[in-house]
Amino acid sequence: MKDVAARAGVGLKTVSRVVNEEAGVTPDTVARVQAAIDALGFRRNDSARLLRTRRTSSVGLVLEDLADPFYAPLSRAVEDVARSHGALLFTGSSAEDPRREQELVLAFCARRVDGLVVVPASDDHRYLAPEMEAGVATVFVDRPAGRVDADVVLTDNAGGTRDGVAHLIAHGHRRIGFIGDQPSIHTANERLRGYREAMANAALPVLPQWYAMGPTTPDRVRAALAVMLSGPEPVTALFAGNNRVTVTAVRVLSDHPRPVALVGFDDFELADLLSPPVTVVAQDAPGLGRTAAQLLFRRLDGLTTDAPTRTELPARLIPRGSGEIPPSS
Amino acid sequence: MKDVAARAGVGLKTVSRVVNEEAGVTPDTVARVQAAIDALGFRRNDSARLLRTRRTSSVGLVLEDLADPFYAPLSRAVEDVARSHGALLFTGSSAEDPRREQELVLAFCARRVDGLVVVPASDDHRYLAPEMEAGVATVFVDRPAGRVDADVVLTDNAGGTRDGVAHLIAHGHRRIGFIGDQPSIHTANERLRGYREAMANAALPVLPQWYAMGPTTPDRVRAALAVMLSGPEPVTALFAGNNRVTVTAVRVLSDHPRPVALVGFDDFELADLLSPPVTVVAQDAPGLGRTAAQLLFRRLDGLTTDAPTRTELPARLIPRGSGEIPPSS
DNA sequence: CTGAAAGCGCTTACAG
DNA sequence: CTGAAAGCGCTTACAG
Structure with missing residues (x-):
């Protein structure tokens, strides 16, 4: 970005404005900056951007097994909702191992995902409490959370x-x-x-x-x-x-x-x-995923600050x- | 981290040393820092760390549909290899739409993933050339790359x-x-x-x-x-x-x-x-995923700088x- | 409409 | 064994 600014003969902030399509830049300046961007093959580094904006626009999905035919449509539904909110998806399989679940969840938190959708492998999620207090929205799906108060979406x-x-x-x-x-x-x-x-x-x-x-x-x-x-x-x-x-x-x-x-x-x-x-x-596997993800984004977008809910979807x-x-x- | 340093009465670098378990810190100091970490509930921000180290330890997987029974085991295999190399996995479905594929790939690149495993929906991947030159290792799987020279893993x-x-x-x-x-x-x-x-x-x-x-x-x-x-x-x-x-x-x-x-x-x-x-x-769906991911990490780890290869797995x-x-x- | 300064949270390279 | 300074690539808050 520094290189682009130098080449276009403008300030850093102006490059930032062009890259983010903010209003209030002369068409002429935009063109000059754009030319520099193209010439240098510049692509904004979102990791750096997100460090500053404090939102990573990503959510983590931990489930039992990515390859399981039951969880595949669930994860696809979570992906679709995330996508419609402009977020990317980290995924990982716990393989029914509580330690692996925790590793994955904490690794996602260390990357500062905005939120988590978790199919629990463990029955004790107290390790997540500090993260949740720090603002990581969390929804448990398919199985209830253990020893922690959070949104849950289950089948009956x-x-x-x-x-x-x-x-x-x-x-x-x-x-x-x-x-x-x-x-x-x-x-x-x-x-x-x-x-x-x-x-x-x-x-x-x-x-x-x-x-x-x-x-x-x-x-x-x-x-x-x-x-x-x-x-x-x-x-x-x-x-x-x-x-x-x-x-x-x-x-x-x-x-x-x-x-x-x-x-x-x-x-x-x-x-x-x-x-x-x-x-x-x-x-309704897609329904579980969709409901959980929608709940997550409702919290992330600040649309609700109600107490954690428990949703049960009927089986047919x-x-x-x-x-x-x-x-x- | 600053808060931890202040509370423990040490420098920033010392906290960094403790967090990363580097050698050369007095046990006494370690204990003091650790106490401050626990008291403050500090968790390292990996996003910030990765900005500095220039490696995100993450790879992006783009496939046709996460919910497809054929791709589910493939993605699980990629996940397993990534995991064994300490990397996290971004996943996304292209839904057979070239524009969506490109969006996902570029979004992953903007997050500076170390590498990509892509099931192509498009037959023209020239949009990826600048990224690949910038160092994003890329392996195409299940279908060949279009108009770009890269590793490919296919079924016969x-x-x-x-x-x-x-x-x-x-x-x-x-x-x-x-x-x-x-x-x-x-x-x-x-x-x-x-x-x-x-x-x-x-x-x-x-x-x-x-x-x-x-x-x-x-x-x-x-x-x-x-x-x-x-x-x-x-x-x-x-x-x-x-x-x-x-x-x-x-x-x-x-x-x-x-x-x-x-x-x-x-x-x-x-x-x-x-x-x-x-x-x-x-x-061999898991075989495709495993082979592609192994190839990817071989390049990422600098174990090979050979020309792109084409691997064909037999069908049975x-x-x-x-x-x-x-x-x- | 534009830009210089400060800072996000960490590590690198160096000095003591 | 320990720490101060500079910097990763961007944005925020401000001033002109």
């Missing part, structure tokens, strides 16, 4: 699961299994709660071998399912606690001698092409066939 | 398609259709080329109504397929030019009276659960059933 996990399990009960099932993700994950627990509530609402018992929580690896799901499907009181229907469980369940059940009804939490692309087509409880039951199979015995 | 699209079509020919097909993405997209053309080559290698004709290029919307694919499947010389097999085409083709073909063989470019999660299971030519045919259906007439 318990309600969605309740609906799904009630749907199975309505189709005559009495022995219904549930396979969920690790109990350390909030959404996994909420879904388990929904399952229990639906069973209780129908005055149905829940035997200990009917539900299993843990890693959603194919082996673990296979093993859990084998237990539920054997013994004197095998389940006639299964509620799969997420995407990955559903996929493995479809594989296992297609080899099973008796038909078993299936409802899965989370929709997935080819669910309607499988045989039978898979009934799911669908979340989509009957396709697998959830309407009657009990087999 | 023509070769993969050739293998897939040859596979159909080996199973007795003579009339084979091809539905591809818009001809403005490089990979779409390469795949069309592979189709033509495979047919030519087998001395088979290609009728004009057997291939169609255009948007991969369900309606367009349906219409194109209807044309190929009707008339006096209907195709007995289809090569689908990408993921989205394959999915629509599966839907249409499952309703079709005669069995039609299908091979699709790109693998997708439940391909083996459909009936028939879908034979695909699979790309995965027979599952749909590609092994014999001709029906």
Whole structure:
């Protein structure tokens, strides 16, 4: 910029005015400065600019896994909102590791992002309190914040699961299994709660071998399912606690001698092409991202200084066939 | 930092030393500075630091769509490599719009990212030449750079398609259709080329109504397929030019009276659960991202100053059933 | 309409 | 082992 000023024979401030398209510069001067800019191939250094203006026009997004089909549309929605507000997006995956989440969040804060959208991997975000007090707007999405007061945008996990399990009960099932993700994950627990509530609402018992929580690896799901499907009181229907469980369940059940009804939490692309087509409880992944990002920018733009809010988006039951199979015995 | 120095009763430089864990500070001084840091809740401003050190330790990733199941693992791979080099990642979606690509790239450059990984939406990247000369390392991935000399990492699209079509020919097909993405997209053309080559290698004709290029919307694919499947010389097999085409083709073909063989470019999660299971030519999406990012950091770390390279990763045919259906007439 | 001075928060290069 | 000065590339607040 100094070079441009020298070459155009003007002051630094005038170059700044031209670069920022501020009013009040003679067309003649503008032309001279512009010529110098072009000749020198000058491009403004936004990092320096932002040091002075105290706004970086960037937000950080921390999620579980960029490559996860559920989070991909969520991050795209956050990007779209950020873009419409002129902000760039830092992204990072926590891989479900609280330490990594914290590293990423603090690295983003050290770059002085204006705000953060975080899918928590940790259940304790007190490390963020000083940053939030220092003015970093923060919205938690998909899972609640831990030990810190902040905006939260969630899916109604318990309600969605309740609906799904009630749907199975309505189709005559009495022995219904549930396979969920690790109990350390909030959404996994909420879904388990929904399952229990639906069973209780129908005055149905829940035997200990009917539900299993843990890693959603194919082996673990296979093993859990084998237990539920054997013994004197095998389940006639299964509620799969997420995407990955559903996929493995479809594989296992297609080899099973008796038909078993299936409802899965989370929709997935080819669910309607499988045989039978898979009934799911669908979340609104883009809606989560969009809502969270809009909340963030409302705070950043000073449009609201209300106390932190908690938003719950509904989940939607989509009957396709697998959830309407009657009990087999 | 000034406040910390004042409170600890030391110079600015000493605080800097402690913050950066440089050697040569009395343990006693370190303790005093650390106490002041904690008391004030001081966190180093990396933006300011980077203004001085001239390295931002960040890279920009521009791709077609963050939410696309093909690009999600690619971006995750780039993130992992960046992370292992201590760099943060800016991400953005071009939505196949050259202007948006340029906006994003230049915005990243204005923030002075150290390097860029770009999935081109444009076929002219001369706008990037000044930035590259100014030292922004750039690697293009999935599609080649346009009118600029840079590192490129591609899938062998023509070769993969050739293998897939040859596979159909080996199973007795003579009339084979091809539905591809818009001809403005490089990979779409390469795949069309592979189709033509495979047919030519087998001395088979290609009728004009057997291939169609255009948007991969369900309606367009349906219409194109209807044309190929009707008339006096209907195709007995289809090569689908990408993921989205394959999915629509599966839907249409499952309703079709005669069995039609299908091979699709790109693998997708439940391909083996459909009936028939879908034979695909699979790309290595994480491999593309990893290779591109490694190349980028090799340049950034000054480990290589060779001329730009062109890397082609092989695509792999995965027979599952749909590609092994014999001709029906 | 234009510009010189001060400063954003840090590091570099130097001196003690 | 420690610190004062200068500067990274820009903007803010002011004066002319």
